[in-house]
Amino acid sequence: MKAINLNESHIRKKTIYLVAALAILLAIIPLMLTQPIQNFYMNLFKIIIPLLTLFLIARIHEYKADEYRDVAFFLGIAIFLIWIGEIVSMYYREIGEDTPFIVDLFYILAYFPIFRLVIKYVKPYIGRAEKRSLVTLLVALAAISTLIFYPLLHLMFSKNAGFYDIFLVGIYAMLDVGMLFALAFLLLIYYHKETSPFWLAISFSVFFGVAGDISYFYLNQYGIGEGGVLVEVIFNLMYASLLIALCLLASEKLRLIPLSKFEKTVGKLKEKIEETEEQIRMEREQLLSIFEGIDEPIYVVDPETYEILYANKALKKLFGEDIISKKCYKTFQNLDEPCDFCTNDKILGKNFGKTYVWEWQNLVNKRWYRCIDRGIKWPDGREVRYEIAIDITERKQAEEKMKRALEQEREFKLRTAHYFFNPIVIAKGYIDVMMDEVGEEEKEKLKTIRRAIERIERVVKNVISKGEIHE
Incomplete structure (x- = not known):
């Protein structure tokens, strides 16, 4: 053309x-x-x-x-x-x-x-x-x-x-x-x-x-x-x-x-095509202007050549102003060949038009991103890869802290169970032995002690299993 x-x-x-x-x-x-x-x-x-x-x-x-x-x-x-x-x-x-x-x-x-x-x-x-x-x-x-x-x-x-x-x-x-x-x-x-x-x-x-x-x-x-x-x-x-x-x-x-009528018709069709192309161009510019106003990194890549066709300000701020036409895997992940985790097969071909969401830690800046990928049509007719990457590093860090806290809690419960239940079991065993060797009056006293120990046991179980202090 x-x-x-x-x-x-x-x-x-x-x-x-x-x-x-x-x-x-x-x-x-x-x-x-x-x-x-x-x-x-x-x-x-x-x-x-x-x-x-x-x-x-x-x-x-x-x-x-x-x-x-x-x-x-x-x-x-x-x-x-x-x-x-x-x-x-x-x-x-x-x-x-x-x-x-x-x-x-x-x-x-x-x-x-x-x-x-x-x-x-x-x-x-x-x-x-x-x-x-x-x-x-x-x-x-x-x-x-x-x-x-x-x-x-x-x-x-x-x-x-x-x-x-x-x-x-x-x-x-x-x-x-x-x-x-x-x-x-x-x-x-x-x-x-x-x-x-x-x-x-x-x-x-x-x-x-x-x-x-x-x-x-x-x-x-x-x-x-x-x-x-x-x-x-x-x-x-x-x-x-x-x-x-x-x-x-x-x-x-x-x-x-x-001009003949046919030529006039062709001329009108050509004008209509030009108007449509102009409208598409304006819509593209409007879309790109919206992308520019988004704080999250956005880019468009040619899936055949892996060349970056477009990057918004947020992405250029992270990886430099001169990234257009460079290879995406080299620029974003510092790799010498296409990423083995590339999602092109999930958004292109038979999956064109579908959205694929995934999370990944960038190999260059070590930050976590929630990536939303989709295949779109570029103005020249090519099917290209569009991605917006939402920074979720803080969320990941919070999740990691929560995971560590839960692990510490689990370890605390296990240790608590060990330190409480072992003495309780031993105490209950001795009481049972003593009850066979004493009179009725002493048995009643031992039963009272056993009930108190069982109450302590129930409280400890509730603390460990439910985090609640009650029998």
Whole structure:
């Protein structure tokens, strides 16, 4: 099972690398083409790649969790607005007219979903960051933005550009400054290893988008057509980065064709299995947390290898923290081979599920334990040995003291019987002999003495047999 998972992961990574390489290659191909093929290819690229990204977004929104859907939703809005702007822009270029403000409006509106997405992501990091570091970063970004956009605006004023052009460039400049700030935070988070490759790809997309805008405006002011093929390639790289990001986001369940009913059923079953596995994992963690709170030693051992799979705090306190994966017979009993008193046969196999209780004095710490053993299922499906060992050393010591006390009592009774009964028997014998040799008056006196001796005999018997002082 593990080999299959590793293989799937390897194939998934290779697929992502292939998509990334292909997307970048398709983005830079215009540099190798000549007119009119170059224009045709760039127009085709701007139509197909956004459509492909929108398709991926739709698939992610359908099959991923809510957090992925949120990302897909805002990216989808941004890409759709850019795509509409590109289509309208291509139309006006083909008919030889200037692009109206509506095209720029689509581009401008596309910034805001990206802002919303990035702000939501970087907000927790900003809350944890030091204020001094944030201020330093903001000042540095402000300086960089000024160095980038001030010369552009100055150039436009020096050329007596129209109000509309200056206004439009000003809006783009403000939006691009915001994008630079977003890019800085994304890269900073990635540098601190608190993010995923998906956000790195988004960072590249933001970078190429801002770079494309800046290149376009500068080259356009210097009269190089519509910004030249270089600008188009930069924007193509922006689309390619978005495509790579979405492939990374969808890599776990990437499907390039619509799902059939059967595939949907399989997908639902897989989700159900994943939910069940997650529930089992949570139940296991809950069970282990309960074990951790118990003061008595608890451990789980693989009965095939005798390796310790789990030990709670109480057991680690007795035998050390690093006992996991060690042999149980060596760790607990200091033996070189499995214990001859091992109870695996009493709790596993045909006895699986039964509980076996026994007592044993540990060979290492010499303490007595009441062991409760049971076979249980481990999360990977193995039948393993579970044991809780209750320390009964004090009870055993008390039992031993009681045993010694009883032995002393028995010995005392035997000695008492010996010291009392022998003289009593002798006295009774002499009295019986004397009664045959004396007169009636003396016999009565001897009988009185004999009755007194018999009373003493009964008292001694009660003391020895019952521990009571009475006749």
